Amino acid sequence: KPHTARIYDHLLGGKNNYAADREAAERLIKLVPHVKLGARANRRFLAESVRWLVREAGIRQFLDIGSGLPTQQNVHEVAQALDKDARVVYVDHDPLVRVHAETLLATDPNTIVLEADVRDPKALLDRPEVREHLDFTQPIALLLVAVLHFIPGTEQVNEIVKTLYDALPSGSYVVISHGLLNERSQGRVEQGREIYNRTGSGVTPRTREEIGRFFDGLTPVGKGLVPISEWAIGDGGQASRGGDVVALDELAAAKDLAVLCGVARIDR
Secondary structure, rough: OOHHHHHHHOOOOOOOOHHHHHHHHHHHHHHHHHHHHHHHHHHHHHHHHHHHHHHOOOEEEEEOOOOOOOOOOOOOHHHHHOOOOOEEEEEEOHHHHHHHHHHHHOOOEEEEEEEEOOOOHHHHHHHHHHHHOOOOOOEEEEEEEHHHHOOHHHHHHHHHHHHHHOOOOOOOOOEEEEEOHHHHHHHHHHHHHHHOOOOOOOOOOHHHHHHHHHHHHOOOOOOOOOEEEHOOOOOOOOOOOOOOOHHHHHHOOOOOOOEEEEEOOOOO
């Protein structure tokens, strides 16, 4: 049975996937030829956001929900390359993610991985491991990268987001990317939903207005909510870095990616 984390791993060129995942991924590629580029653009957004949060915002704590399988430019690798004491909590509901991540992180005391479900945010936040590893009196970066569109009900997802935000102190940041529902993408949504339904997760792209509500009351960073192919932060993404998962010239050719993203600060 295919799984969203393993499909994503295959799209990123990883090896932690099975035949069912590769088959589902290839069906997605036929449906949306830019989907592999989209996965890599999403990874770039995550890595660059983490770099900026450490360098410019002074963030040293990260709660990454829906982290997926360990792959290139993981959050702890990016953050700890800049500050070895940066602390990271990975959360995913897939047991396979936990097993792989625990192996990867066996010698890293500043990074832990938990098996938990974002659909029960209070239980997630109440986990003693989370409270022991992160200091909720100090700013935390909440990473919800390509995860909220796997939650079907808009009212439910808004409640989840509110519960998570309310737990964070002032000066914390939120990093979100989300599948966009628009006129161009609408015809492919049902076919894509059928592919993801086989994973047991389903997928629910949302309109710009619906995604924008996740940022209500927050202070946007940079240009705010933008298409992922246009996203930039700090130095504008112009610096060349070895190991980047996607080149800027590739992004310029990917304007049809139906994904919005943004970073914002919680000010109380």
